[in-house]
Amino acid sequence: MEVILADYLGFCYGVKRAITIARENASADGTACTLGPIIHNPQMVERLSDEGVGSVNSLDEMEKGTVIIRSHGVGPQIYADAEKRGLTVVDATCPHVKKAQLSAKSLVDEGYSVVIIGEKEHPEVRSIFEWSNAEAKIIETVEEADALPNCAKLGIVCQTTFSGAKFREIVTHLLEKSREVKILRTICTATDQRQAAAMELAAKVDRMLVIGGKNSANTSRLAQLCATKCVTYHIETAAELQDEWFDKIEKIGITAGASTPDWIIKEVYKKCQNR
Ligand code: F3S
Numbered sequence: 001m002e003v004i005l006a007d008y009l010g011f012c013y014g015v016k017r018a019i020t021i022a023r024e025n026a027s028a029d030g031t032a033c034t035l036g037p038i039i040h041n042p043q044m045v046e047r048l049s050d051e052g053v054g055s056v057n058s059l060d061e062m063e064k065g066t067v068i069i070r071s072h073g074v075g076p077q078i079y080a081d082a083e084k085r086g087l088t089v090v091d092a093t094c095p096h097v098k099k100a101q102l103s104a105k106s107l108v109d110e111g112y113s114v115v116i117i118g119e120k121e122h123p124e125v126r127s128i129f130e131w132s133n134a135e136a137k138i139i140e141t142v143e144e145a146d147a148l149p150n151c152a153k154l155g156i157v158c159q160t161t162f163s164g165a166k167f168r169e170i171v172t173h174l175l176e177k178s179r180e181v182k183i184l185r186t187i188c189t190a191t192d193q194r195q196a197a198a199m200e201l202a203a204k205v206d207r208m209l210v211i212g213g214k215n216s217a218n219t220s221r222l223a224q225l226c227a228t229k230c231v232t233y234h235i236e237t238a239a240e241l242q243d244e245w246f247d248k249i250e251k252i253g254i255t256a257g258a259s260t261p262d263w264i265i266k267e268v269y270k271k272c273q274n275r
Contacts, residue, residue: 001246003272004205006197006255010265012190014094015039015258018071019048021092026052031065035078036123038070038092039259040216043237047261059085066090072123073097075130096160097124100186101131107155108132112182115139115148117170118159122217125159145173154178160188161218161258163195190258191218198222198255202229205253207245210234211268212257219257226255238267246275 011019018038025032026048033054037045045055056062059081066088069078073093082089093101107114114136118125129136136157139145154177158167164187175181202208208226212219213236223234230253233245246252252272256265 001249001272001275002251003269004201004251004253005265005269006194006201006253008190008193008197009254009256010258010260010262012094012188012194012258014071014096014188014190018068018092018094019044021090022048022053022068023051025066025068025090027065028052029065030054031062032068033062033065034068034070034092035059035074036070036072038068040213040219040257041236041259041261041264042213043264044259044261059087062087069093071097073101073127075127077130093127094160094188096186096188097127100124100128100157100160100184103157103184103186104128104132104136104155107157107182107184108135110153110155112153112155113137113151113178114155114157115145115174116157116159117167118162119217122159122161124161128157128159139170142170142173145170145177148174148177151178153180154182156181156183158184158186160186161191161221162187163221164192194218194255194258195222195225198226198253199229201253201255202226202232205230205251206249208232208253208255209241209268209272210255210257211265212236212260216257216259219260222255222257226253235268237264238271241268241271246272 071094210223226232
């Protein structure tokens with residue numbers, strides 16, 4: 001049986017950078033913490049905790065030390081709160097997310113009614129929303145775009161991990177809403193690259209394995225896309241592999257979400273090769 005890795009898979013630039021920054025700020029006394037899990041991967045969160053980077057859900061849980069802002073970013077209020085509490089802030093916000101946040105802010109400052117295209121509850125989208133002075137409308141479907149009122153000046157930003165095709169479709173509808181539309185296409189290519197590579201591979205193998213946290217939106221999206229091409233299994237670790245998945249197949253493909261550590265991908269790859 002042939003085991004094939006997707007051309008692009010696993011950690012993206014922003015996640016790699018955030019983990020490096022977190023490690024550089026680890027502390028033996030447990031006072032360095034990320035605000036929320038650094039990435040949507042429980043195994044990585046546990047490993048970092050062993051290395052001296054904890055995780056809190058709220059600044060209320062921290063009396064001193066260093067708060068590490070994860071790649072998804074946070075709103076301006078969190079920086080102000082952390083400063084008020086005397087915490088050291090280490091900002092590991094992905095530069096692409098930062099760009100989306102600042103784009104939303106500048107659009108509001110320039111008098112645009114701002115629309116964020118993205119998943120309403122995603123932490124990154126919440127952070128972009130906060131940077132818009134909590135004024136932006138968040139939409140993720142064509143129907144929601146159609147339901148928006150007309151306005152004098154419309155500014156559009158996008159969740160970095162949103163599908164490029166869906167973004168274009170929604171923007172087409174938004175163009176009807178104003179005479180002046182400013183579009184800041186804040187989509188990051190890492191997502192498109194991973195999705196395209198996964199689809200290409202899924203079309204030429206018998207089965208696909210998609211590795212990543214069950215709570216990771218981008219991993220779940222990869223699994224959904226691959227499932228349109230072949231039988232697909234979404235797993236978090238090699239321990240979930242099942243013998244019957246390998247029955248009578250010639251080729252199996254592997255991809256992984258942007259928050260899946262290399263060591264987990266290698267483990268799955270090796271286990272598959274040994275079948
Ligand atoms: Fe950044 Fe793109 Fe990754 S926005 S966190 S490099 S998916």
